[in-house]
Structures are given as C-alpha cells and as structure tokens.
Amino acid sequence: MNTHNQLEALSPILKHYHVEPHFVEDFGTVKKIYSSKGIFALKKVLPSVGTDFIRHVHDLYQKGFNRIVPIYPTMDGRYAVLHDQFLYYLMPWIANEQKENREQQNQQLFRELARLHTLSAKEIPINKEERTVHYESTIGQIEKHEEFLDGFMDVCESKTYMSPFELLFCLYYNQIKLALGYSKTKLDEWYELTKNEEKARMVVVHGKLSSEHFLYDERGYGFFINFENARYGSPIHDLLPYISRALNTNPKRNDQVVNSICHYLKYFPFKDEEKLLFHSYLAYPIPIIQVAEKYYRKQRARNELKFVRQLQQRYWHLTNTEYVVSQLAKMEAQQQAEIQAAEEAKEGAQ
Known part of the structure; x- marks a missing residue:
C-alpha cells in the first residue's frame, strides 16, 4: 500500500484522536505516523486480544510505574478504536536510541x-x-x-x-x-x-x-x-x-x-x-x-x-x-x- 492509500486508510482512525497524518511509515502491525502534533505509533491488534491489557497498563501507571509507553485516549475517552475488524491504539513514537552496551x-x-x-x-x-x-x-x-x-x-x-x-x-x-x-x-x-x-x-x-x-x-x-x-x-x-x-x-x-x-x-x-x-x-x-x-x-x-x-x-x-x-x-x-x-x-x- 502506497503512502497516499495508507493516509486514506488511517485517517478515519486518527480522526478519533484529532490527529491529521502527513506521512506514514509501515512497520507491519505498527505504523509510524507523522503529524503536526508530533510523531506517533499506531498499533493494530486482533479484537480477540481485547483491551484488558490497557487496564493493566493504567493500573501500573497509577502505582508509579511509568516505564511503559503510554496509550493515548481518543477524544471521547476510549483507549482503542475498532475499525475494519481490527483494534487500533495510539502511542508516542519511541526512537529506540540504544546508547548502552x-x-x-x-x-x-x-x-x-x-x-x-x-x-x-x-x-x-x-x-x-x-x-x-x-x-x-x-x-x-x-x-x-x-x-x-x-x-x-x-x-x-x-x-x-x-x-x-x-x-x-x-x-x-x-x-x-x-x-x-x-x-x-x-x-x-x-x-x-x-x-x-x-x-x-x-x-x-x-x-x-x-x-x-x-x-x-x-x-x-x-x-x-x-x-x-x-x-x-x-x-x-x-x-x-x-x-x-x-x-x-x-x-x-x-x-x-x-x-x-x-x-x-x-x-x-x-x-x-x-x-x-x-x-x-x-x-x-x-x-x-x-x-x-x-x-x-x-x-x-x-x-x-x-x-x-x-x-x-x-x-x-x-x-x-x-x-x-x-x-x-x-x-x-x-x-x-x-x-x-x-x-x-x-x-x-x-
């Protein structure tokens, strides 16, 4: 799928976050989204995975563990978007700068x-x-x-x-x-x-x-x-x-x-x-x-x-x-x- 088609395919999902994509890089189940609001990672998972893991992520954040890439909520408070038989959730993009041995x-x-x-x-x-x-x-x-x-x-x-x-x-x-x-x-x-x-x-x-x-x-x-x-x-x-x-x-x-x-x-x-x-x-x-x-x-x-x-x-x-x-x-x-x-x-x- 070329960049234009990817932008069209992902725009209905990203509109729930008020994010307008300018460019997309494809990393399989993860898409790197470039936008005026910053660079994001959009992850696609099967609906059978469910959203229980998001609860665990938020529970850990509440307990003071912040070494998990956060999951952003949509404008109406949801943490995943169901689209074309898949669930999508949005995170900040981590550059993965490995400076240590x-x-x-x-x-x-x-x-x-x-x-x-x-x-x-x-x-x-x-x-x-x-x-x-x-x-x-x-x-x-x-x-x-x-x-x-x-x-x-x-x-x-x-x-x-x-x-x-x-x-x-x-x-x-x-x-x-x-x-x-x-x-x-x-x-x-x-x-x-x-x-x-x-x-x-x-x-x-x-x-x-x-x-x-x-x-x-x-x-x-x-x-x-x-x-x-x-x-x-x-x-x-x-x-x-x-x-x-x-x-x-x-x-x-x-x-x-x-x-x-x-x-x-x-x-x-x-x-x-x-x-x-x-x-x-x-x-x-x-x-x-x-x-x-x-x-x-x-x-x-x-x-x-x-x-x-x-x-x-x-x-x-x-x-x-x-x-x-x-x-x-x-x-x-x-x-x-x-x-x-x-x-x-x-x-x-x-």
Whole structure:
C-alpha cells in the first residue's frame, strides 16, 4: 500500500484522536505516523486480544510505574478504536536510541521488570485442591517422559546397528535423565513447602518479554511495549521464556544470563517456594525430549540429518541451561551458608 492509500486508510482512525497524518511509515502491525502534533505509533491488534491489557497498563501507571509507553485516549475517552475488524491504539513514537552496551541494556530491562513485578505484586487466594491437581499432573507428565526415555533407550540398545540419531540419543541419555530428575526433585520440594498454603504471590506479567519489546528514548531510558499478553500470574512466567530463548545458542557458559537473573532477583527477591518452582521449570529438559518423541513417532521417511541437527541443538540448549541452573544453585548454597554462619556467630556472641 502506497503512502497516499495508507493516509486514506488511517485517517478515519486518527480522526478519533484529532490527529491529521502527513506521512506514514509501515512497520507491519505498527505504523509510524507523522503529524503536526508530533510523531506517533499506531498499533493494530486482533479484537480477540481485547483491551484488558490497557487496564493493566493504567493500573501500573497509577502505582508509579511509568516505564511503559503510554496509550493515548481518543477524544471521547476510549483507549482503542475498532475499525475494519481490527483494534487500533495510539502511542508516542519511541526512537529506540540504544546508547548502552548489551550488558547494561539487559540489566536495565531486568531491573525495570523487577520494579514492574514489585509494584503490581499481591497475595491471591489459592485453592489447595487446584495446587494438588497441578502438582500431580506435572509429576505425571515427568513420569511419562521418564518412561519414554527408558523405553526408547531400550529400543536403541536392542539394535545391532543404531542410526546416527539413536547413537547420539544414547550418548545424551544420562544427562537428560539427570536434568529430569533434578526438575522432579525441586517440584516435590515445592509441593511439600506449599501444600498447606492458602495464598500465592502474583504479579502483572508482561507476557511477551523480549529485548525487542524494551525500547530506549533519546535519554537512554527504557520503556516496555507490546503489553497485549499482560495478565496476573507467577513472576517466573516472564523469566522462563526469555531465558530459554537466550540459551538457545551454541554451547557456552552464558554468564550474561546468570547476571541478568541475579540483577532481577536483587530488586525482586524470590520466596523459597518461587525459587524451587523456578529451578524445576528451568531445568525441565522438555525441548530435547520432544525431539526424541517426534523421531520415535515418525517411523517412516525420516530425515536423519535434520533430526540429528535438532537433537544436537536441543542438547546444546540443555547444557547451557545446566550451567545456569548450577551457577544459581551455587549462589543459593553460598547465601544459605553465609546466613547460617551469621546466625551461629550471633548465638556465640550471646
């Protein structure tokens, strides 16, 4: 669509804001609007997304969190315009001037995420039966995965000549089992700690946390965008997908991820039960198990090279995750040791 046609198409929407567009740049679902009133970002979303996220944005603003790109109201007070089967909402355009290095950017992102979670945190009643159902269903899933791993291992070892995929799986088997066992242990500990609790801490989660959804203005301040998936939930729901993507690389000791998590926890410390659940979900080696299951189910016309590459990539993800989990566990053990030493010293002084 050329600029003239875009101006004609967007003018009926922008008239609700008394904004007359002079020029439009197309960035997919976001249009950069140049007007006499300034430069704006017009975002298009499906009506099924709804406008609940706008309520979360405004609630956070009222609580003092202003590191979200604001959403402008129309002249009659609405925060979204329904037009041609889509919802549109208007924001100021953020130039995304990234003046800091990547480490500093990550630290600012996680510091602001921690502040977002801190300001929105509240205790929500939790049904004990629902917690038990969640625990039992997750344990059931882990046990099914354990059963599959053992069964597939037996199938591979029974063959005179293994395929390249099967041979690689046998080499990785023990490490996958250890990760799955660690995840199960932490989940058991979480349930024992929380099974009689009637409340849990919930926060407003961004829902789609990404460095691409954290923009910087000309002063170097960062602002969150893309809040359409915002909702109340556990704070780990923001961290886990982000960390998983960051660890989907070649094998390496990703200290930047460890530092980012620590920086977040410095401003929003997890409770004991949140730590256990976080470690359980983080360690769960579901990506590599899914590849093995897919290979096992696809008995015919397998692309062996493709499957081997996928298995190797998932194994790299597993080893990267193991490093992060082990570093966090070491730090946790060190903190516990320091606390215990301080308590013993205090008792000795008395």
